[in-house]
Amino acid sequence: DSGVTQTPKHLITATGQRVTLRCSPRSGDLSVYWYQQSLDQGLQFLIHYYNGEERAKGNILERFSAQQFPDLHSELNLSSLELGDSALYFCASRANGGTEAFFGQGTRLTVV
Amino acid sequence: LAKTTQPISMDSYEGQEVNITCSHNNIATNDYITWYQQFPSQGPRFIIQGYKTKVTNEVASLFIPADRKSSTLSLPRVSLSDTAVYYCLVGENQGNLIFGKGTKLSVKP
Numbered sequence: 001d002s003g004v005t006q007t008p009k010h011l012i013t014a015t016g017q018r019v020t021l022r023c024s025p026r027s028g029d030l031s032v033y034w035y036q037q038s039l040d041q042g043l044q045f046l047i048h049y050y051n052g053e054e055r056a057k058g059n060i061l062e063r064f065s066a067q068q069f070p071d072l073h074s075e076l077n078l079s080s081l082e083l084g085d086s087a088l089y090f091c092a093s094r095a096n097g098g099t100e101a102f103f104g105q106g107t108r109l110t111v112v
Numbered sequence: 113l114a115k116t117t118q119p120i121s122m123d124s125y126e127g128q129e130v131n132i133t134c135s136h137n138n139i140a141t142n143d144y145i146t147w148y149q150q151f152p153s154q155g156p157r158f159i160i161q162g163y164k165t166k167v168t169n170e171v172a173s174l175f176i177p178a179d180r181k182s183s184t185l186s187l188p189r190v191s192l193s194d195t196a197v198y199y200c201l202v203g204e205n206q207g208n209l210i211f212g213k214g215t216k217l218s219v220k221p
Contacts, residue, residue, distance in 0.1 A: 002155065033209055043156070043199075043211040056208045090155045097205050099146070103155025 003027070004093050006104035014112055018079040021107045025072055025093030031055070032074040033094070033101065034066055038087040049074055081111045116200045121216040130187045132215050134200030137181050145176060145183045148199045150214070156199060160185070187217075195219045 003026035013019055025032050034046040045058035049068035060066075063081075068074040078085060088108050094101040117135040124130045136145070144163055148156035160167055162174040162183070173186040187194060197214040 002157075004155075031206075035211070042213045043150075045208065045210050048208050058208075058210070088153065092155065092209065094205075094209075099144075099161050099205060100158040101156075101209055103157070106153070106155055108153075 002102040002104065004091060004102050004104035006089075006091055006107050008107060009105065010108050010110075012110045012112060013081060015081055015083060017081050017111075018077065019081065019109065021076040021078070021089050021091075021109070023074045023076070023091035023093075023104060025074070025091075026095075026102055029093035029095050029098070029102070030072065031094040031096070031098075031101075032068055032072070033092045034060075034074070034076050035090045035092070036087045037090060037106075038084075041087075043090065046076070078109070083111050085109065086111045116202055116212050118198075118200050118212065118215045120213065121218070123218050123220065124190055125220050126191055127189050130190050130194070130217060130219075132185045132187075132198055132200075132217070133182060134185070135182045136200070136202045139180050139202050140204075142204050143202050144205055145174065145180075146201045146203075147172070147174065147185045148201065148211070150197045150199065156211070159198075190217075190219045192219050192221060 005024040030051040032049045035043045046060040048055040066076045088106045090106045092101040092103045146161040147159040150156040167174045175184045199214040
């Protein structure tokens with residue numbers, strides 16, 4: 001158990017819909033990272049939050065948004081879903097200046 | 113962020129030592145070299161991190177030459193359960209975590 005919790009584990013939704021993925025980082029970790037991993041693909045960096053503020057953006061679509069709340073949990077919002085958005089979405093957390101990032105078990109999103 | 117280059121795939125047999133090399137020619141002074149392991153449908157897991165010379169833990173060793181433009185992850189006596197994708201990352205510990213395509217290691221009996 002990495003200490004990072006992602007909910008839900010699985011999500012099936014229709015095209016055009018909107019979903020919210022949740023990530024609870026390890027206690028005290030200020031950094032949260034979000035990634036998308038499509039089938040047999042690498043981890044695509046989406047966004048990095050640090051203590052509630054956006055630190056960096058990667059290849060995140062305009063239809064996607066995220067935020068980190070005062071209690072440090074984070075949510076990734078995906079809207080106007082398309083079939084190609086079907087993927088595993090991972091979040092990771094890391095302590096300030098920490099060596100190691102800890103990943104959650106991911107949310108598997110299926111868009112039908 | 114320094115770009116990394118690794119072999120796309122490697123094959124090995126159980127009991128052998130596996131060395132995976134990563135090139136990072138543009139590594140910066142404050143950058144560390146970190147390796148992660150990922151099994152299918154699971155989040156990556158930290159293996160080892162180093163700055164220079166050699167680092168060893170209970171899982172692997174990391175060799176970094178003096179110029180730090182490359183690094184080698186060494187897995188001693190691999191087993192079938194070491195079949196996974198291995199990622200080399202270069203960056204500051206408070207910075208972003210950018211994963212490349214990784215090296216898919218297949219261990220055969």
